Amino acid sequence: MTYVEWLIYIFLGIGLFFNFLASVGLMRFPDVYTRLHAGTKCTTFGSIFLSLAVIIYGIWKYHEGDTPLISLSIHTFIALVAIMLTNPTGAHAIARAAHRSGVKPAMAVVDDLEEKEEENDDD
Amino acid sequence: MLAFIGTTIFCFIVWLTLTFNGHMWGTDEIIAGIFLSVVGGIAARKVFVKDFKMANPKRWLFFIAYLGPFFYQMAKANFDVAYRVITGKINPGIVKMSPGLKSDTALTFLANSITLTPGTLSVDTDDEKNLYVHWINVDEEALKKMPRPCEPVCSTFPKWARRVAE
Structure with missing residues (x-):
């Protein structure tokens, strides 16, 4: 195996590890907010490494003379940018909708947002 | 007008990166790209460019x-x-x-x-x-x-x- 292949396998390993942790966290954590932490953030980090492995594979094959495979790298890069843009937006929307519909954060030591919403109800 | 031009150029760059396959683009691809970029620019200019601070x-x-x-x-x-x-x-x-x-x-x-x-x-x-x-x-x-x-x-x-x- 060449060094490039080793690098690809290491990146795939890291990506799979974090995606696995995300699915474990999804079952372990108590409520919607903490599950969002596991389900969106670890997945982003894992997906970055999985995508990096694909990008490196495409560039490597391009270098060896298989020219059309460079489009694989470019498309994966665009998909990565799309993940980085949509992931926080989606997590933010779910969390806000959950709090608006009255889901309290479990085990919370502090909830400043609830105080603010109570003030608004008084008005 | 400036918003339209900026959006069209952005669409065209995205088109070029998406259709690149290791060789130069063919003339038909470029023409189709320009056409679709103009359509995209007309449709999205008000959403895509709010002000020119980020330019x-x-x-x-x-x-x-x-x-x-x-x-x-x-x-x-x-x-x-x-x-x-x-x-x-x-x-x-x-x-x-x-x-x-x-x-x-x-x-x-x-x-x-x-x-x-x-x-x-x-x-x-x-x-x-x-x-x-x-x-x-x-x-x-x-x-x-x-x-x-x-x-x-x-x-x-x-x-x-x-x-x-x-």
Whole structure:
């Protein structure tokens, strides 16, 4: 195996590890907010490494003379940018909708947002 | 008009990167690209360009420089959350903090950065541009002060958001 292949396998390993942790966290954590932490953030980090492995594979094959495979790298890069843009937006929307519909954060030591919403109800 | 031209050029660049396959583009591809970019530019010009503040190349250089510290923080926080997933030690809460930003673009930028960093998740914002952040491991020290300090939640992100988007 060449060094490039080793690098690809290491990146795939890291990506799979974090995606696995995300699915474990999804079952372990108590409520919607903490599950969002596991389900969106670890997945982003894992997906970055999985995508990096694909990008490196495409560039490597391009270098060896298989020219059309460079489009694989470019498309994966665009998909990565799309993940980085949509992931926080989606997590933010779910969390806000959950709090608006009255889901309290479990085990919370502090909830400043609830105080603010109570003030608004008084008005 | 300027918004239309900017959007069209952006669409065309995306088209070129999507259709690149290791060889130069054919004439038919270029013509189809120009046609579709003009359609995209007409359709999306009002959504895509609000003002021309972000056209300043200095902001883009700051954005590229920001990627370094951002990915460092992201990796560090990822290991922290991985530790919490395995051990189950969490101390969650929603804290209010005032990053002191003025523009909506900067606040969106900061909120997305905070959400992309594991362990913190921006839930809501209000008219005074305060952020409500769900924090998976609330620092006891930070709770004593009101308003809460930004430093433990998002390190130097507000400074960068000010440079990039304000």
